[in-house]
Amino acid sequence: MKNKNGNTVPEKNIERLLLYRRILANLRREKKTAVFSHQLALMSDASPAQVRRDFMLIGYFGSPVRGYDIDQLIQSINEFVDAQEVQKVTLVGVGHLGRAILNYFQGRSDKLAITAAFDRNPEKVGRVLHGIHCYPTERIQEIVKAEGIDVAIITVPESEAQDVADRLVQAGIRGILNYAPIKLNLPPEIFVDNRDMLLAVEKIAFFARRRIRKESVS
Amino acid sequence: MKNKNGNTVPEKNIERLLLYRRILANLRREKKTAVFSHQLALMSDASPAQVRRDFMLIGYFGSPVRGYDIDQLIQSINEFVDAQEVQKVTLVGVGHLGRAILNYFQGRSDKLAITAAFDRNPEKVGRVLHGIHCYPTERIQEIVKAEGIDVAIITVPESEAQDVADRLVQAGIRGILNYAPIKLNLPPEIFVDNRDMLLAVEKIAFFARRRIRKESVS
DNA sequence: TCATGTGAAGACATTCACAGCA
DNA sequence: TGCTGTGAATGTCTTCACATGA
Numbered sequence: 001m002k003n004k005n006g007n008t009v010p011e012k013n014i015e016r017l018l019l020y021r022r023i024l025a026n027l028r029r030e031k032k033t034a035v036f037s038h039q040l041a042l043m044s045d046a047s048p049a050q051v052r053r054d055f056m057l058i059g060y061f062g063s064p065v066r067g068y069d070i071d072q073l074i075q076s077i078n079e080f081v082d083a084q085e086v087q088k089v090t091l092v093g094v095g096h097l098g099r100a101i102l103n104y105f106q107g108r109s110d111k112l113a114i115t116a117a118f119d120r121n122p123e124k125v126g127r128v129l130h131g132i133h134c135y136p137t138e139r140i141q142e143i144v145k146a147e148g149i150d151v152a153i154i155t156v157p158e159s160e161a162q163d164v165a166d167r168l169v170q171a172g173i174r175g176i177l178n179y180a181p182i183k184l185n186l187p188p189e190i191f192v193d194n195r196d197m198l199l200a201v202e203k204i205a206f207f208a209r210r211r212i213r214k215e216s217v218s
Numbered sequence: 219m220k221n222k223n224g225n226t227v228p229e230k231n232i233e234r235l236l237l238y239r240r241i242l243a244n245l246r247r248e249k250k251t252a253v254f255s256h257q258l259a260l261m262s263d264a265s266p267a268q269v270r271r272d273f274m275l276i277g278y279f280g281s282p283v284r285g286y287d288i289d290q291l292i293q294s295i296n297e298f299v300d301a302q303e304v305q306k307v308t309l310v311g312v313g314h315l316g317r318a319i320l321n322y323f324q325g326r327s328d329k330l331a332i333t334a335a336f337d338r339n340p341e342k343v344g345r346v347l348h349g350i351h352c353y354p355t356e357r358i359q360e361i362v363k364a365e366g367i368d369v370a371i372i373t374v375p376e377s378e379a380q381d382v383a384d385r386l387v388q389a390g391i392r393g394i395l396n397y398a399p400i401k402l403n404l405p406p407e408i409f410v411d412n413r414d415m416l417l418a419v420e421k422i423a424f425f426a427r428r429r430i431r432k433e434s435v436s
Numbered sequence: 437t438c439a440t441g442t443g444a445a446g447a448c449a450t451t452c453a454c455a456g457c458a
Numbered sequence: 459t460g461c462t463g464t465g466a467a468t469g470t471c472t473t474c475a476c477a478t479g480a
Contacts, residue, residue, distance in 0.1 A: 012471075013471095047473065048473095049473055050471090050472065050473080053471095053472080053473095064479060064480070065479085065480055
């Protein structure tokens with residue numbers, strides 16, 4: 001959603017590279033060692049040419065005979081998209097959504113780690129949920145700064161989101177994944193992605209109605 | 219994410235129109251009656267020209283003097299994006315994520331209604347959560363067909379997602395919002411949007427690192 | 437033969453910039 | 459004056475199509 005890059009790598013390329021990496025990891029688990037662009041294309045809803053272009057971007061070259069070496073390709077994507085060290089993430093708002101994310105994150109990524117959660121509900125504060133310690137919202141500045149966290153996931157209600165975001169920015173956060181249904185008012189150097197679930201359903205409802213049966217024979 | 223339209227309206231336009239509608243509804247609540255393109259642009263991270271183009275698409279015309287009449291504009295967007303009657307939605311997978319969505323949906327939309335939920339856990343089946351009755355997964359075909367539901371939200375674990383999707387398609391669903399982290403194998407006429415939370419965080423982590431401080435003085 | 441890497445073309449999306457209007 | 463609506467220009471993304479190589 002956000003655009004205006006101070007950098008030059010297009011968002012879409014990164015999205016696809018991350019998806020390829022996920023697919024490649026699965027293939028590796030199945031003991032595959034190489035893959036062709038058209039196979040990856042099928043598995044990722046991209047076109048073969050797009051897959052090849054994406055790999056040009058990161059400077060990985062395959063062989064016309066064997067295709068792309070899965071191990072090496074994963075390695076190249078890692079080098080391109082991952083930080084040198086583990087990047088720390090925090091989650092603010094330990095409701096159902098927050099817990100779903102904490103749970104889903106568990107052990108899924110070795111380069112990203114949720115290291116602290118926050119909630120304003122005193123009943124949740126002090127508890128450990130899915131292995132993550134939960135602190136009171138007031139301590140965001142202190143703890144985010146101390147831990148060196150630079151990505152945040154906001155899963156608080158609409159009414160609290162801006163306040164939380166302000167605290168996070170003061171603490172030095174650089175990127176926010178916002179599940180609250182409002183546009184956050186933030187300095188332009190902060191990278192934000194808004195993921196509004198109601199808008200998502202509305203969009204699908206729209207296209208579900210218009211989608212025309214294609215393919216079949218022709 | 220899905221593309222290849224059998225129709226002709228670009229996905230991005232719809233996304234923005236839905237967002238404008240949300241913003242306009244808020245403005246109306248504040249008793250505003252009209253708005254200019256540059257104001258809407260600010261509130262939606264679009265450019266003024268983009269806002270005007272989007273309204274061209276739906277054939278709504280503002281006045282250079284007053285701007286856009288909020289009531290009329292909402293009405294025009296409604297006519298363009300909403301179905302005639304209430305569109306029914308189902309949710310499969312009543313875990314934390316599912317419950318977050320059920321809860322968030324409550325009374326938020328008058329043109330979309332979640333009318334049934336499904337889960338394979340016998341403890342959840344038969345209960346009513348956030349006002350929605352929960353049925354066993356095996357009854358998807360029967361109930362989705364009977365109710366005439368045409369949009370589904372999948373919030374089950376990865377391992378069950380494809381099976382659930384197959385049942386939904388057999389039941390005649392037309393659009394799917396998929397929160398499971400796999401690509402579903404579906405006929406091309408089904409509109410799918412994949413919302414993988416881990417990929418979302420990975421993307422933000424990437425751009426959070428590269429985002430360079432801009433603006434300031436220059 | 438068949439898949440890669442890529443220049444060039446094409447499709448799509450955004451922005452510019454200005455006429456027209458009150 | 460300050461906005462809208464829009465043709466034209468620009469910018470971005472995707473696909474085409476082919477030279478290359480094993």
